[in-house]
Amino acid sequence: MTKAPVRKPVPATRSTVSLKLLMAVTGLLLVAFLFAHMTGNLKLFVGPENFDHYAHWLRTLGTPLLPETWYLWIQRAGLTVALIGHIAAATILARRARKARPVRYAHRPKVQGSYAARTMRWGGVIVLLFVIYHILDLTTGTVNPAGGDSEPSARVIADFAPGRWYVTLFYTLAIVAVGLHLRHGIFSAVRTLGQRSPRGERRARQAALVLSLVLVIGYLSVPFAVLTGLVG
Amino acid sequence: MELWENGDPIRDEAAPDGPIETRWERRRFSAKLVNPANRRKLSVIVVGTGLAGGSAAATLAEAGYRVRSYCYQDSPRRAHSIAAQGGINAAKNYRNDGDSVYRLFYDTVKGGDFRARESNVYRLAEVSVNIIDQCVAQGVPFAREYGGLLDNRSFGGTQVSRTFYARGQTGQQLLLGAYQAMERQIAAGNIEMHARHEMLELIVVDGRARGIVVRDLVTGEITTDLADAVVLASGGYGNVFFLSTNAKGCNVTATWRAHRKGALFANPCYTQIHPTCIPESGTHQSKLTLMSESLRNDGRVWVPLSASDKRPPGDIPEDERDYYLERIYPSFGNLVPRDIASRAAKNVCDEGRGVGPGGLGVYLDFADAIERLGVKAVEAKYGNLFEMYQRITGEDPYQVPMRIYPAVHYTMGGLWVDYDLQSTIPGLFVIGEANFSDHGANRLGASALMQGLADGYFVLPNTINNYLAGGPFGDISDRPEVASALSSVESRVQKLLDVDGDRTVDSFHRELGHIMWEYCGMERTEEGLTKAIGLIRGLRDEFWTRVKVPGTGEQLNQNLEKAGRVADFFELAELMCIDALHRAESAGGHFRAESQTPDGEALRHDDEFSYVAAWAFSAEGRPTLHKEDLDFEYVHPSTRSYK
Amino acid sequence: MDIQVRVWRQDGPSDKGRMVSYDVKDISPDASFLEMLDVLNEKLILDGDDPVAFDHDCREGICGMCGMMINGVAHGPERATTTCQLHMRHFSDGDVIDVEPWRAAAFPVIKDLVVDRGAFDSIIQAGGYISAPTGTAPDAHATPVPKADADAAFEAATCIGCGACVAACPNGSSMLFTAAKVSHLGLLPQGQPERDSRVLDMIAAQDEAGFGGCTNAGECTTVCPKGIPLTLIGRLNADYRNALRKG
């Protein structure tokens, strides 16, 4: 009898389910960060000074227990580890999935399930590219027109100046990608962590939709406010 | 020329006598045991993974024997038992409604129209209670009541509620239980499973069954497998009719090959025809679908009073309808037993009053039930069945009455076995629907599942020890019988491929089915059966000169598989007709038009026919009849009456 | 009605395979999809061609033997329906219908539309059972089971193991199949002693067989002929997490 190709035994810590658990935990950590980050961003609406003050406060967070900026570095390290864990797991699982279907269907209707669920991987890659750019842009200032020594609010405002519409466009695309990623991702994470009632499923899906909408609107409000001159 | 010869009577030598309540216990005590250390040296082949074969393989492996299992499907979980819907009987008396082992025994002997062995039936009733315990322990999700205890229903017109069920999927759930027990033993290395393998020959050496010849259905490779004993659990042969409620692959090949090697075939003509099936819709029809019998609890069966009435059912006024079951059988009404309901449907259709395509159907009407109970209640009870009906026919049974017609459903006949379930070939055991043992001329609803699991979990694992205690039986791989069995299969396969004619296998099978349904179906006559034998012989000759089997033997070749099965069906069909012809009485599923009461009911002749007809194969086409007399010490034969 | 089918033809496991078109004329709308293929095969045989191989047995939607991708959808356009229970009345005269086998590394093609689903058996072997050797059972009423649990266990146990979930899953994952068995046994008191080892071992077997991981996309439950719900995957995940925690 023909035999299916048998892979090596996979230890429980690297099983598909364990890797998914890792993705869910790291993903939710990143989501929590995104919300905190968004709250900070929205301070721009209160006024550039308020925003800059917040940016400074971040650097002093944890003092005097910790020396200055230590907390921020710990958080960055934590987020980076989470992101790397998340991406590593995603990559391993994506490769396993590809191997699991070596021959594609000749006839495949575009999408039967949710569109968001089908775009997790590509959406994730777009988000990653954006994150890298975003750090170089607003954290280190390397690629920011206002330069690395400027105040944070100045960098933001310089970034989304009407002349640099392409930056805003890329930013928008990336945020929408994050939104789509999380529209499925938040539900998926809850399910991966063991959610199992039909009512809970409806709630988790609704929550995922609402939370990702809030994130998208929250994040997009800043560049559009700059673009339209509401802030600046 | 005579169609058959009369041989010597036979006896069930393994059956204990004495008080019926202790026979099984005494047989278990007198049977030899096998030392656990020796069991690993003994191997058993089990053909079939249905309820009977699956439960036997798991239990024998647990006991320590080396088991090798075979099935033709791609997984043991798909055996035909999976399709059973209604339920499984057990004398638990959980309802405290007067049920007991004795009552189940009594009902089964009577239901079988006094053509079954009392000892076997009593044992079946006795172990029925253990089956439910075993299945619950395995995790079979039977229906439960709000208190958490098992639910029961009454089934097939019995007066006690002794049927355990799992929605409409009882067979599936029971089979998955046995399958999972098997998989556990496969993982433990105690069972070697060969799915997609078909047994094509039995190997008999020194008078003992010692192995089988199998074809790997994927590669086409034909090999032998040798063991100390062979168990056949290959199911029933209803597919000889082409259209039946059986799965498409159900076949007689395993048992027929054993019959050709010397095992007697008992009561082949006893066929159960189920009254509530969805009628044929056209020439493309490939099988028939059973609708649960429970529908008759609330549905009313009718046809138009006049044969010329071709109006749609809704336009036929109440007084121009004939609720014929209620009219003829006022006390049982729509709930008369299967054989009676089936024949009544045939009669009204023969009068030209049938409905639907070809006039082969009667209405099963829920209008009254819907009015009485409301759509909601009817939906709660029968929703999934209504849905199934609608999916198949495209008609909505809430709006228009269902159309139903009888279809072949179960075969009571099978290889003759003694009390130990051993055939006339030592070392060949036969269990489940494949044997003839417990149902006499007619099987009660929810009793086949019971018998399959009784045989596999509890009876065979006890009785086979007595035989295996004499083993191991030595190495026979060099014996000429082994090589000749292998080469006979190879040449038969080649012969089928070589005909290369101009008719497909299915066209022959369909035609054979027509002949059987017409002359050996619900009503049989001497004239019809004699004619049928001639027709079958003619068609069989034509088969061997005109059949076209495409492809080769060295690959997956589904037409080659079918061709082999149909070839064996031809031979079986002839024996069925001969058996039906010789039994000039009506009993259970066998209705001879010559033997009926003035008002058209079945008429038994206990003085002449109170025996099991066990047939020996003859290559010249003249089988020999061996009679096993039936004694009734406990349940005295009476006339079944449902008027 | 007249239709055209484009069927995946593959001579054997090592053949490359291709789609081939056939005209099927005069099909009754009451015929089932498999009966339509029967009619096609009768014609192919008489024309001296190789008939299309496809798996089937009960033709009642319960054995789980049949299954093919019909226009890219596992078991075709009707919800909660196996291929054998799909009828031609759901298609129209002149339709072109694409028919392909289940595609997954763990389900290699044997011939045409026939695949080897033995990997499902190996998942069950790893732990999809309750160890209750024959003869050891207490009375069936010894342990009452709350009706809600019994019903939920039954619901999960209705899986027919056809493989449509794997075929439809963008990741070729068998999570719904495994989750159904883990849930069925895990919901019953009899299934508790082996609950932890069962889920760990079955997932290990599933990974080893080469199935992909679940991304909760839900295409499996959409095509499942028995409507096994996605929530069972959550139940499996919870069991798995508990089992991991206990070590």
Ligand SMILES: Cc1cc2nc3c(=O)[nH]c(=O)nc-3n(C[C@H](O)[C@H](O)[C@H](O)COP(=O)(O)OP(=O)(O)OC[C@H]3O[C@@H](n4cnc5c(N)ncnc54)[C@H](O)[C@@H]3O)c2cc1C
């Ligand atoms: C639609 C339907 C509904 C039913 N409902 C009920 C019910 O509600 N209650 C009840 O009690 N009974 C019911 N029955 C009857 C009952 O299901 C069967 O009688 C019973 O399941 C038979 O079990 P078995 O183990 O003997 O054989 P099967 O389940 O038929 O198994 C036969 C096995 O043998 C294998 N096999 C066959 N031939 C070969 C070969 N040549 N080589 C290798 N392997 C082979 C097959 O692969 C299979 O594994 C129903 C039957 C039908 C058709």
Ligand code: HEM
């Ligand atoms: C801001 C960054 C990110 C956040 C907040 C985030 C969040 C999440 C969450 C919550 C999940 C669900 C986990 C689960 O299914 O259990 C998830 C899944 C996933 N993420 Fe991310 N992610 C981020 C970045 C990325 C990046 C950069 C990639 C890829 C390169 C990526 C790829 C994936 C993939 C493939 C999945 C699994 C698909 C699925 O579950 O359906 N993610 N992500």
Ligand code: FES
């Ligand atoms: S053939 Fe059995 S489910 Fe379709």
